[in-house]
Amino acid sequence: MTNQISPILTLGPVLYNWPAETWRDFYLKIADEAAVEKVYLGEVICSKRAPLFDPHLEQVVTRLENGGKEVIFSTLSETTSNIDRKLMKKIAASEGFNIEANDVSALWHIKGRPHTIGPHMNAYNEESMKFFTTNGATNICLPPEMPAVGMKNLGKLAGEIGVDLEVQVYGRIGLALSARCYHARTWDRTKDSCKFICDIDCDGMDLHTLEGKPFLTINGIQTQSYTCLNLINELDEIIACGVTGLRISPHSTGTLETIEAFDGVLNKKLSAEEAAVKLEASRINAPFSNGFYYQKPGFEWISNGSHD
Template sequence: MTVTANLTMGPVLFHWPEQQKRDFWFRIADEAPVDVAYLGEVVCSKRTPFFDHSLEAVAERLQRGGKRVVWSTLVEVVNKLDRKVIESFCGFDEVEANDVSALHYLTGRPHRIGQYLNIYNEETVRHLSNNGATHFCLPVELPMPAVAELAKAAGETGAGVEVQVFGKVSLALSARCYHARAHNRTKDNCQFVCEKDPDGMDLKTHSGKPFLSVNGIQTLSEKYLTLSSELPALEEAGVTAFRLSPHSCDMVQVASAYRQLLDGEISASELDAILDQTSVPAQRMNGFVHGKPGFQYVANQS
């Protein structure tokens, strides 16, 4: 399979300790074969001070490593601090808007649209493109026909289209922090308990079955989205970039495997075998793109 699509590393969704996060991005900069890296706190503005003073060094290291740096905004605005954080990030050269409030600062200049905005029809794509959007990361729940229609509309405006192909997927956002509530704390006095769960806090049903994961105000899938044999159809549909969402597993190995798949050096089945040999959990899902419930997994055919 020969494709020209970019491979990207999405923003870190979890509250990792500063040194872990710094080391992660430095290793991505030096070793991971990705074309674009998304920096920024997208889930909780209270986490931003923990990494603010490392952002410049991380961005410079990524750029020296040949990566294009894009700054991702918060996914939700509920207070004055959130507004200030979004305004400050919108001052960077290349920004991905994850909340419509960011468009107040970005309209009229080139920018990207993140997967947390509800881009579900062609008219929305055309409207946002006319206002300066040059790239769209589509919501994860779209089936293949919808991806194709939106990619066609984006292509007609000259915009790129990106889809997530690896990692837990965001399902919902809340003004309240369930992570804090689960530990008998309030959102204002959370004591950053989310730091204890580097890949989110896994939940179970009353019958003990794995169900979802929680990351602060964010509800995630319990399973890991894993698209591999679907990549050729996605590229044919007009997708120009494939996103990996960071987790505490060996993301350099994950990125290298996906790069090999994109370069035609391995098959989709071989990529899945490589993931089996890493610390990537075996619970996988790909139902959305096949028009099925998202938690389901349709076996690879290659």
């Protein structure tokens, strides 16, 4: 298999608990209007949420495929309870579908069939990349904390061993997973008795320090950055590393505009500066960050592109 030459935009899975109709309408719009080539679909955070979207799944998949998108089914990122294990098996053991593995238990079910390694899989180095590829991975999405130097080393190897490399370039950053649901905890409930309270926060729940400074974002069992990752200024460098998949993580507003801005840069219709202005106008109500890329604190925004 040869490595893809030209980079493509991909759309990561919706990570939040949106109303099912909103979820459906979002994907129908993506199918019809968005310049992404791959769409990751499925519940990554909480097995309890998954059935909420099932009624619309077939329609969404059909429409996305008719729109020329490749659909990849993402698995859960953490597997503990019996419900988790059943959902993991249902997705990962399905033959004839593209699967993104987000937990090692997925690999047990996939049994070497071609698949994608998701950003929760800790593919940090050459040996991991070789192992995953030998085990059937055709595409690997790096952990969001991977610095530029790591991307560079892996990009070189990816080309040599014939696996595609993907990184998240936009959207809130997944920082941690837990067995405990922090949405439920905020409402004095437990994961089992949550009554799906996470549905009130369509881009997660902001967590502020006691001094009032915005800090993190709660999304059920996941803790995300408060800031919104934006690597538009680094796009050329990332592509030069050999990264071929550029992942945009969806939010409740501005996702189509975000895709347009990145697509504009990829197709030389926009300069990075022009795209940055568009992203500024369509962003969620949080500042941009790109610190991880520069091996700096992840919340920071490095505006001059300096690796010092």
